Amino acid sequence: MSFKKLLTGTIAGLTLSTGAMAADDTIKVGVLHSLSGTMAISETTLKDTMLMLIDEQNKKGGVLGKKLEAVVVDPASDWPLFAEKARELIEKEKVSSVFGCWTSVSRKSVLPVFEELDSLLFYPVQYEGEESSKNVFYTGAAPNQQAVPAVDYLMNDLGVERWVLAGTDYVYPRTTNKILEAYLKSKGVAEKDIMINYTPFGHSDWQSIVSDIKKFGAAGKKTAVVSTINGDANVPFYKELGNQGISAQDIPVVAFSVGEEELSGIDTKPLVGHLAAWNYFMSVEAEENYSFIDAWHAFIKDKKRVTNDPMEAHYIGFNMWVKAVEKAGTTDPAAVQEAIIGVSVPNLTGGFATMMPNHHITKPVLIGEIQADGQFEVVSQTPGTVVGDAWSDFLPGSKDILADWRKPLSCGNYNVKTSKCSGQNY
Amino acid sequence: MPLLPALRSAILLFIFSIFFIGQASAAPVADETEFKQLLNGFTQKSFAAKANTAQQVATSGHPKAKQVLEAMAESRLYFRKSDQLVVFADKDGRSYVLTDIFSNETLGTFSRREVSKVKTNNSLRAKLGKMVAEIELKHPDASVRLAAVEAMIPKLKEDDADLFGSLIKEEQDESVKKALQFGIYIGYLDSSKKERVLNAIEALDGELEPIVRNKLTSLANNSDDKDIKKAAKKSLKGIESKISIFSNLETIYFGISLGSILILAAIGLAITFGVMGVINMAHGELIMLGAYTTYLIQQAMPNHTTASIFLAIPAAFCVSGMVGIAIERGVIRFLYGRPLETLLATFGISLILQQLVRTVISPQNRTVETPAFMSGSIDINPIFALTYNRLYIISFCILVFIALFFILKRTRLGLQVRAVSQNRSMAKAMGVRSDWVDAMTFGLGSGVAGIAGVALSQITNVGPNMGQSYIIDSFMVVVFGGVGNLWGTLVAGLSLGVANKVLEPMAGAVLAKIMVLVFIILFIQKRPRGLFPQKGRAAEA
Numbered sequence: 001m002s003f004k005k006l007l008t009g010t011i012a013g014l015t016l017s018t019g020a021m022a023a024d025d026t027i028k029v030g031v032l033h034s035l036s037g038t039m040a041i042s043e044t045t046l047k048d049t050m051l052m053l054i055d056e057q058n059k060k061g062g063v064l065g066k067k068l069e070a071v072v073v074d075p076a077s078d079w080p081l082f083a084e085k086a087r088e089l090i091e092k093e094k095v096s097s098v099f100g101c102w103t104s105v106s107r108k109s110v111l112p113v114f115e116e117l118d119s120l121l122f123y124p125v126q127y128e129g130e131e132s133s134k135n136v137f138y139t140g141a142a143p144n145q146q147a148v149p150a151v152d153y154l155m156n157d158l159g160v161e162r163w164v165l166a167g168t169d170y171v172y173p174r175t176t177n178k179i180l181e182a183y184l185k186s187k188g189v190a191e192k193d194i195m196i197n198y199t200p201f202g203h204s205d206w207q208s209i210v211s212d213i214k215k216f217g218a219a220g221k222k223t224a225v226v227s228t229i230n231g232d233a234n235v236p237f238y239k240e241l242g243n244q245g246i247s248a249q250d251i252p253v254v255a256f257s258v259g260e261e262e263l264s265g266i267d268t269k270p271l272v273g274h275l276a277a278w279n280y281f282m283s284v285e286a287e288e289n290y291s292f293i294d295a296w297h298a299f300i301k302d303k304k305r306v307t308n309d310p311m312e313a314h315y316i317g318f319n320m321w322v323k324a325v326e327k328a329g330t331t332d333p334a335a336v337q338e339a340i341i342g343v344s345v346p347n348l349t350g351g352f353a354t355m356m357p358n359h360h361i362t363k364p365v366l367i368g369e370i371q372a373d374g375q376f377e378v379v380s381q382t383p384g385t386v387v388g389d390a391w392s393d394f395l396p397g398s399k400d401i402l403a404d405w406r407k408p409l410s411c412g413n414y415n416v417k418t419s420k421c422s423g424q425n426y
Numbered sequence: 427m428p429l430l431p432a433l434r435s436a437i438l439l440f441i442f443s444i445f446f447i448g449q450a451s452a453a454p455v456a457d458e459t460e461f462k463q464l465l466n467g468f469t470q471k472s473f474a475a476k477a478n479t480a481q482q483v484a485t486s487g488h489p490k491a492k493q494v495l496e497a498m499a500e501s502r503l504y505f506r507k508s509d510q511l512v513v514f515a516d517k518d519g520r521s522y523v524l525t526d527i528f529s530n531e532t533l534g535t536f537s538r539r540e541v542s543k544v545k546t547n548n549s550l551r552a553k554l555g556k557m558v559a560e561i562e563l564k565h566p567d568a569s570v571r572l573a574a575v576e577a578m579i580p581k582l583k584e585d586d587a588d589l590f591g592s593l594i595k596e597e598q599d600e601s602v603k604k605a606l607q608f609g610i611y612i613g614y615l616d617s618s619k620k621e622r623v624l625n626a627i628e629a630l631d632g633e634l635e636p637i638v639r640n641k642l643t644s645l646a647n648n649s650d651d652k653d654i655k656k657a658a659k660k661s662l663k664g665i666e667s668k669i670s671i672f673s674n675l676e677t678i679y680f681g682i683s684l685g686s687i688l689i690l691a692a693i694g695l696a697i698t699f700g701v702m703g704v705i706n707m708a709h710g711e712l713i714m715l716g717a718y719t720t721y722l723i724q725q726a727m728p729n730h731t732t733a734s735i736f737l738a739i740p741a742a743f744c745v746s747g748m749v750g751i752a753i754e755r756g757v758i759r760f761l762y763g764r765p766l767e768t769l770l771a772t773f774g775i776s777l778i779l780q781q782l783v784r785t786v787i788s789p790q791n792r793t794v795e796t797p798a799f800m801s802g803s804i805d806i807n808p809i810f811a812l813t814y815n816r817l818y819i820i821s822f823c824i825l826v827f828i829a830l831f832f833i834l835k836r837t838r839l840g841l842q843v844r845a846v847s848q849n850r851s852m853a854k855a856m857g858v859r860s861d862w863v864d865a866m867t868f869g870l871g872s873g874v875a876g877i878a879g880v881a882l883s884q885i886t887n888v889g890p891n892m893g894q895s896y897i898i899d900s901f902m903v904v905v906f907g908g909v910g911n912l913w914g915t916l917v918a919g920l921s922l923g924v925a926n927k928v929l930e931p932m933a934g935a936v937l938a939k940i941m942v943l944v945f946i947i948l949f950i951q952k953r954p955r956g957l958f959p960q961k962g963r964a965a966e967a
Contacts, residue, residue, distance in 0.1 A: 036781055036784065038894075040784055040890070041789050041790055041791060041889060041890075041891070045790075157547075157549075158548065158549060197934070197935075198934065198935070198936055199936065200939060202891075202894075202895045203935060204885070204886045204895060205680075205684050205926075207680040207683065207684070207813075207816070207927070208677065208680050208927055208930045208931055209930075209935065211676060211680070212931060215809075218636035218640070218809075219640065220636075220637075220644070232791070232886075232887050232891065232892075232895075235791065235886060235887035236885055236886045236887070239796075239815075239885060239886075242801070243801065243802070243803060243813040243814070243815055243816075244803065244811065244813060245803060245805075245811065249548055249549075249551060249552040249555070261790065262791075264791075264793070265790055265791025265792060265887055265888075265889065266791075266793060266887075267793050267795050267796060270801070273547075273548050273551060275548075285542075290539075303520075369547060369548065371501055372500075377501070377543070377545055379473075379547040
């Protein structure tokens with residue numbers, strides 16, 4: 001007994017004297033990404049990105065003179081488990097902020113936890129909008145930062161007149177397509193020139209749908225597919241397009257969920273020329289981007305690994321948080337919330353991202369074409385950055401709503417017509 | 427500013443062409459310095475300026491023009507940032523090897539920061555394709571000329587028809603002549619002369635090329651001339667009825683190909699679940715292991731895609747079969763006669779296998795390359811094509827079915843399997859080692875699942891989750907077809923595939939799937955033992 005006590009005492013003493021990580025000297029940062037289950041395919045990379053960013057920050061001396069410590073949990077692609085793990089991170093691990101989630105349903109699941117315990121979540125993925133929480137910072141794109149500019153590009157630069165809106169059957173594609181449909185109609189596109197199609201998750205037999213698209217596109221007008229098809233269903237979709245001989249020159253497909261990471265699992269030769277709209281591409285020629293890629297390859301020890309848009313979102317979100325903490329002089333969530341609005345950090349495409357009062361950030365919108373090597377080539381770019389719009393201007397219910405978390409309004413759901421703040425409705 | 431070099435080269439071209447007036451060749455041929463000047467136009471940023479330059483390159487008649495345009499379309503055209511020299515470039519790891527356009531000499535290796543790509547976009551690539559096709563119209567090889575004409579037909583304009591008209595006079599090859607004539611008629615549809623239009627409508631009767639149909643539709647709706655309107659409408663009617671026949675054929679083909687995938691996925695289960703009565707929730711993961719075996723073999727022999735696929739078939743059979751035997755010996759044999767425990771245990775195994783792949787290989791999807799002979803399609807006509815990969819999978823499915831049928835009905839193992847499944851104690855009494863037969867049967871079923879994985883790797887993604895999407899469908903097929911009957915699996919797979927594809931255009935993919943499920947539930951209520959129930963005493967046991 002006494003020997004054991006002595007031993008622990010010695011070890012504790014040693015640790016303290018060498019000044020290594022004792023609990024009070026570190027700031028804990030939560031990482032809430034699925035490492036198993038269906039979403040592991042996308043989220044594992046983001047966990048590694050966070051570890052790299054935290055590692056780099058520590059090399060620069062940490063934050064407020066303290067080292068950062070990552071607390072990684074695995075919510076296993078299980079939505080209720082996300083809420084449990086979020087609670088564990090905040091209550092038990094006492095993290096000062098959390099970086100995580102991918103799907104909208106996982107975000108909706110943890111949202112009440114963050115609001116109840118008043119902690120911070122940085123959400124790095126493009127999403128359907130129609131939300132602005134006091135405790136969430138949306139570093140991915142809102143529909144007006146991805147979908148709408150992509151449609152503009154197709155309409156103005158490629159002269160597309162007929163539209164196929166194809167998506168997986170869940171909330172993000174349905175909301176996005178509703179916004180796009182309203183937007184297209186406001187631009188004078190007729191009902192019969194829009195075809196909307198939903199498929200189940202993981203749909204693998206695309207023969208009839210691709211053949212329908214082919215017929216729809218054979219009517220003489222330039223046709224394009226706007227794809228919100230999610231995850232694994234993309235591979236058989238693109239393969240079928242190639243097999244039925246539909247090239248990007250006949251019917252281009254612009255995707256909102258296909259990035260470098262997804263393409264690394266596909267033979268890209270038949271896909272050359274199809275498009276994607278993001279706020280970052282690995283191929284962007286900018287010094288920050290080159291250094292980020294070099295750092296990533298050094299960290300992951302694999303030169304073949306790609307970088308993608310949600311990684312950039314974490315890069316921006318993390319740097320914003322660091323800057324806000326330094327500005328506020330504390331990691332207290334309430335103080336950081338106030339300090340972070342207006343904070344500007346460099347993005348990876350050679351510009352700056354600013355946190356807006358509605359908790360969304362400014363982003364440039366890039367349209368890229370798929371290349372044979374699995375990379376994208378930028379063919380169009382918005383001249384400046386676009387401010388994320390939490391509540392779409394093209395949906396009847398949300399037109400009059402705005403979000404502003406600055407005092408005195410401090411509201412994520414303020415109706416301009418009725419002058420009322422109705423709080424969250426998730 | 428960017429216009430200046432273009433303008434200068436245009437002037438040069440003009441002056442240059444004056445020198446050549448009176449010479450035999452009609453088109454002016456640009457010399458090297460001029461051509462170099464022209465190429466400088468590619469260093470501009472605007473796509474319109476690049477398209478303009480490309481057009482000048484195409485009409486320059488320079489022997490390298492085609493190669494330059496093709497390289498540009500393939501994204502192999504770069505320029506060196508230091509001196510704006512336009513070159514061919516090939517990626518080598520993270521740097522580029524540059525080749526001089528004129529001398530074909532290597533200029534050395536440069537980093538990505540030192541070179542810049544001559545960027546193209548979709549519409550520019552389409553234009554480049556047309557320019558290359560126009561150059562190739564004069565190619566000495568008839569098959570190249572034919573391909574060039576066919577490439578131009580879907581986007582044909584009236585002035586192209588005039589070009590075709592001048593070409594057809596010199597053309598010797600019959601098939602090229604025919605294609606040119608077809609193009610000329612399409613061009614005539616836009617003509618302002620009534621005679622020409624009516625002639626063209628008559629000549630194009632029954633043609634299924636979409637451009638013909640679109641032009642006829644616009645004639646039928648918008649033409650001012652009554653005769654033209656009438657002729658176009660009549661011709662359209664014939665085309666529409668042909669199209670509807672072919673689209674029905676297409677639906678059936680899609681249905682059969684979906685059915686054959688269902689059969690491939692389910693046939694292993696038809697043995698383990700159907701014959702042995704084991705509810706194996708890890709069946710999907712055995713398919714996944716087969717697909718990963720394909721991936722690993724392809725990694726091991728990178729330049730032999732075709733051979734790797736054929737090698738993968740026996741390899742996947744062995745890998746999945748071995749894992750199957752291990753599962754049977756390690757877990758399932760202790761649980762015979764306890765279906766609920768088997769279900770839970772095998773479900774656990776399926777999760778273990780998934781996470782194993784995620785940890786050992788990667789949570790990301792893996793690329794399995796499709797061999798060249800499986801890409802593309804046989805075009806029966808412009809609106810009906812049979813895709814090769816589906817054709818191969820259908821025939822592969824038939825082969826696997828025949829082989830399995832032969833094993834069960836004609837071999838000693840098959841006889842023992844059937845004996846054990848009908849009456850275990852009697853079979854034991856006759857000297858059949860029932861333990862060994864159980865393991866072999868399960869191994870056979872699992873191995874076939876592995877083979878299905880090889881086929882699926884060609885049409886869907888290879889990732890840790892791929893098995894999950896097939897397990898429900900597989901059980902559905904086996905239950906619907908009748909447990910313990912291979913024919914049942916065949917018929918059930920095909921009919922579910924066709925039903926799904928017939929419903930899909932009408933009800934949408936989500937609803938079609940639900941409707942099929944509801945139908946099966948109702949069917950099982952009525953006939954609990956499926957389409958082909960087992961008869962006799964064995965069925966009662």
